Amino acid sequence: MISTYRRALLQTLDGFCLLLALVLTNFLTIASELNIFFDYTGASLFTVFFYLLFFYIIDAYKVGFEDFKETMGRLLVACVLGILSSTVASYIFDHWRFDRLTLCCLFGLSIVLCLGWRFFYYRNADKLTHPLRILLVGVDRAGKVRQLLAEGLPQAKILGYVGEPLQDSLAGPCLGAPFDALEIAEKHHATMILLLPDAPIDDEIAHELLMAKLRGSMVVDIRSFYEHVVKRLPLSQITEEWLLLTEGFTLNTRGSLRRLKRAVDVFCSLLLLVFTSPIMLLTALIIRLESPGPVIYRQSRVGLYEKEFMLYKFRSMRADAEKNGAVWAKANDSRVTSFGKFIRKVRIDELPQIWNILKGDMSFIGPRPERMTFVQKLKEDIPYYSFRHTVKPGLTGWAQVCYPYGANEEDARFKLEYDLYYIKNMSLLLDIHIIFKTIGVILFPKGAR
Numbered sequence: 001m002i003s004t005y006r007r008a009l010l011q012t013l014d015g016f017c018l019l020l021a022l023v024l025t026n027f028l029t030i031a032s033e034l035n036i037f038f039d040y041t042g043a044s045l046f047t048v049f050f051y052l053l054f055f056y057i058i059d060a061y062k063v064g065f066e067d068f069k070e071t072m073g074r075l076l077v078a079c080v081l082g083i084l085s086s087t088v089a090s091y092i093f094d095h096w097r098f099d100r101l102t103l104c105c106l107f108g109l110s111i112v113l114c115l116g117w118r119f120f121y122y123r124n125a126d127k128l129t130h131p132l133r134i135l136l137v138g139v140d141r142a143g144k145v146r147q148l149l150a151e152g153l154p155q156a157k158i159l160g161y162v163g164e165p166l167q168d169s170l171a172g173p174c175l176g177a178p179f180d181a182l183e184i185a186e187k188h189h190a191t192m193i194l195l196l197p198d199a200p201i202d203d204e205i206a207h208e209l210l211m212a213k214l215r216g217s218m219v220v221d222i223r224s225f226y227e228h229v230v231k232r233l234p235l236s237q238i239t240e241e242w243l244l245l246t247e248g249f250t251l252n253t254r255g256s257l258r259r260l261k262r263a264v265d266v267f268c269s270l271l272l273l274v275f276t277s278p279i280m281l282l283t284a285l286i287i288r289l290e291s292p293g294p295v296i297y298r299q300s301r302v303g304l305y306e307k308e309f310m311l312y313k314f315r316s317m318r319a320d321a322e323k324n325g326a327v328w329a330k331a332n333d334s335r336v337t338s339f340g341k342f343i344r345k346v347r348i349d350e351l352p353q354i355w356n357i358l359k360g361d362m363s364f365i366g367p368r369p370e371r372m373t374f375v376q377k378l379k380e381d382i383p384y385y386s387f388r389h390t391v392k393p394g395l396t397g398w399a400q401v402c403y404p405y406g407a408n409e410e411d412a413r414f415k416l417e418y419d420l421y422y423i424k425n426m427s428l429l430l431d432i433h434i435i436f437k438t439i440g441v442i443l444f445p446k447g448a449r
Contacts, residue, residue, distance in 0.1 A: 006061075007061050010061045010063065011052065011055070011056070011061065013117055014051075014052060014055055014060075014114055015048065015052060017110070017113035017114045017116075017117065018047065018048050018051055018052070018110060018113075018114070019048070020109075020113055021106055021109035021110045021113055022036050022037070022044055022047065022048075022106065023036070024109055025102055025105050025106045025109060028105055029099075029101050029102045029105050030102065040096070040097075040098060041096070042090060042093055042096025043086070043090040043096050043097055043098045046085075046086040046089045046090045046096070047082070047083075047086045047090075047106060049086075050081075050082045050083075050085040050086040050089070051078070051079065051082035051083075051086070051110060053082070053085075054077075054078040054079075054081040054082045054085070055075075055078045055082075055114075056436060057078075057436045057437075057439050057440050057443075058074045058075075058077055058078040058081075058440045058443060058444065059074065059437065059440045059444075060074045060075050060078050060114075062074070063118050063121055063122070068118070068119070068122045071118055071122075072115060072118075073444075074444065075111070075114060075115055075118065076111065077443060077444075079107065079110055079111050079114070082110075083103065083106075083107045083110075087103060131153075131155035131156055131157055132153060132155075132156040132157070132191050132192050133156075133157050133159055133188070133189055133190045133191045133192070134149070134156055134157065134158050134159060134190065134191075134192045134193075134194050135159050135160065135161070135162065135175070135181065135184060135185045135188065135190040135192070135193050135194065136158060136160070136161035136162070136163075136172075136194050136196055137161070137162055137163065137178060137181055137193060137194065137195045137196060137199040137200075137201065137209075138161065138163050138195065138196030138197065138198045138199035138200065139161050139163045139164065139166055139174075139196070139198070144234070144236035144237065145158075145194075145196065145222060145237070146158060146170055147236075148222075148226055148230070148234050148236070148237070151230065153229065158172050159172065159175070159188045159190055160172040160173040160174065160175040160188075161173075161174060161175065162174070162175055162176050162177060162178050162180065162181045162184055163177075163178055163198075163199075163200055164200070175188065178199070178200045178201060178205050179204070179205055179208075181193060181205065181208075181209065182208060182209070182212055182217075185217075191218060192218040192219075192220065193209065193212075193217065193218065193219045193220075194220060194221075194222055194225065195209075195219070195220065195221045195222060196222055196237075197222070197223070197237055197239065197242075222234070222237050223237050223238055223242060223246075224246075227421060227424075231398070231402065231418070231421055232402075232414075232417035232418050232420075232421050233417050233420040233421050233424065234417060235382070235383060235384065235413060235416065235417055235420075238384075243384075246424070248423075248424035248425055248426075249390075249423060249424050250426075251390075251391055251423070251426050252390065252391075257426070257427075257428075260428065261363060261365075261428075261431070262360070262363075264364070264428075264431075265357050265363050265364050266357075266358065268364060269354045269357040269358045269364070270358070272351075272354050273354055273358075276351055276354070279348065279351070280314075280348075280351050280352070283314055283343060283348055283351075284296075284314070286339050287314060287315055287337075287339065287340075290337055290338065290339050291318060291319070291337050292319060293315060293318070293319030294315060294319070295314065295315060296312055296313070296314065296315065296352055297312070297313045297314065297315040297316075297317075298310050298311070298312060299311050299313070299371065300371065300372065301369035301370065301371060301372075301393065302369060302370055302371070302372050302375045302389060302393075303361055303362070303369060303389070303392060303393055304389065304390075304391065304392045304393075305389060305390070306375070306386070306389045308372060309356070309359075309361040309362075309369075310361075311353060311356055311361075311362075311369060312352035312353060312355055312356060313349050313350060313352055313353065314343055314348065314349040314351065314352060315340070315349075316336055316337060316339075316340030316341075316343055316344050316349045317335040317336050317337065317340055318335050318337060346442055347441075347442055350395055353395050354395075357395065360392075361392075361393075362392055362393050362394060362395060363391075363392040363393070363394050363395075364394060364395050364396065364431070364435075365394045365395075365396060365397055365398075365422075365431045365434050365435070366391050366392050366393045366394025366397050366422075367388040367389075367391065367393050367394060367397055367399060367415075367419040367422070367423075368393060368394070368397060368399065368400055368415070369393035370412075374412075375389075377409075378409065378412050381409060382409070382412060382413050382416060384416070384420065385412075385416055387419075387420060387423065388416060388419045388420070388423065390423065391423055391426070396434060396435070396438040397418075397419065397422060397434065398418045398419065398421060398422035398430075398434055399415040399416075399418035399419050399422070400438070400441075401434055401437040401438055401440075401441050402418050402437075403415050403418060422434075
């Protein structure tokens with residue numbers, strides 16, 4: 001997961017590259033007596049807006065977190081969509097359009113410049129990145145802390161901990177007592193002091209750490225830090241007391257937000273039914289011709305407050321796929337039909353769930369609805385799993401766009417961390433963010449099964 005500040009920096013860099021591409025295009029293709037920003041204001045604004053919009057939707061900012069070829073693919077798709085959208089928009093207005101030569105030149109320069117800095121980053125990542133040097137205050141569950149940091153901040157380095165000395169601690173060496181935390185952090189050039197749930201802090205130590213934080217030092221709680229950087233709630237670190245006292249989890253106490261979310265669900269589902277009807281009719285016809293069995297697959301799922309409802313999907317498996325009982329879907333599942341693989345990749349199989357949204361069983365955004373067979377087992381093995389049923393399940397959600405398709409209990413644990421983050425921070429802006437990421441997932445369908 002990419003931090004907000006890092007993403008903002010990369011978006012600013014892309015914005016600069018697009019402006020530079022406009023400047024260069026001005027010299028190469030625009031008549032000398034004209035200026036691309038003053039005489040082609042609308043076309044220039046459309047270009048910057050749509051390029052940055054599709055960079056955001058396609059998530060072209062996973063630089064350093066994925067292979068360069070995948071980053072290049074994302075960028076190329078975003079640039080193509082950006083130039084097509086800006087062209088269509090600008091041609092609506094007679095005086096706000098570029099000629100074909102200018103469009104081609106701008107398209108080429110945008111790709112070269114935006115891809116260029118990414119290539120430079122990959123070639124010089126070791127020199128450009130300055131990993132965090134972390135001092136832990138506390139030692140309990142240190143192995144889980146290392147795992148969390150490895151997932152969210154793989155380049156971070158744990159220097160050690162202050163607290164009660166233990167043998168073979170996964171937190172690293174004990175560097176001293178908690179009351180010396182600031183001196184130890186300065187001595188070892190720590191850039192962050194990370195407080196664990198068992199941090200042995202009395203009033204005097206808390207005062208010193210607070211004053212250090214007010215002077216600019218990074219002193220943070222592991223749960224809040226992980227939530228804001230990785231956008232998940234770490235199950236290994238949270239407690240019911242922390243969940244009770246922390247901000248958030250307000251959907252069911254804010255009637256206005258709940259009513260607004262329902263109104264948006266009804267409006268958008270009616271709109272989608274109109275626009276997707278031709279796609280659904282064609283999909284139903286192909287499913288009927290490809291293999292015997294019903295076109296619509298009905299399955300009981302767990303919804304709000306653990307009440308079961310009937311979920312509808314286009315059938316993507318053989319009619320006898322679960323003749324031996326319910327099982328997790330897996331990669332290259334032999335039960336999936338040829339056309340079923342395609343509709344799963346592009347999420348067309350989920351379209352009948354619009355009817356579930358209209359009925360009120362589901363929302364557009366929320367945790368993925370699971371089957372009672374799996375829910376009963378997961379509730380026994382994963383703490384706080386029942387919390388995900390305090391909101392309506394969704395057609396898409398934070399866990400769905402941030403983590404591949406879940407195929408076992410460990411996947412369910414990871415996805416629950418994302419679901420808890422969503423339930424805690426639910427807002428209209430977060431829902432819009434998820435919708436944009438969903439479009440990106442559809443265009444780059446990784447993890448669909």
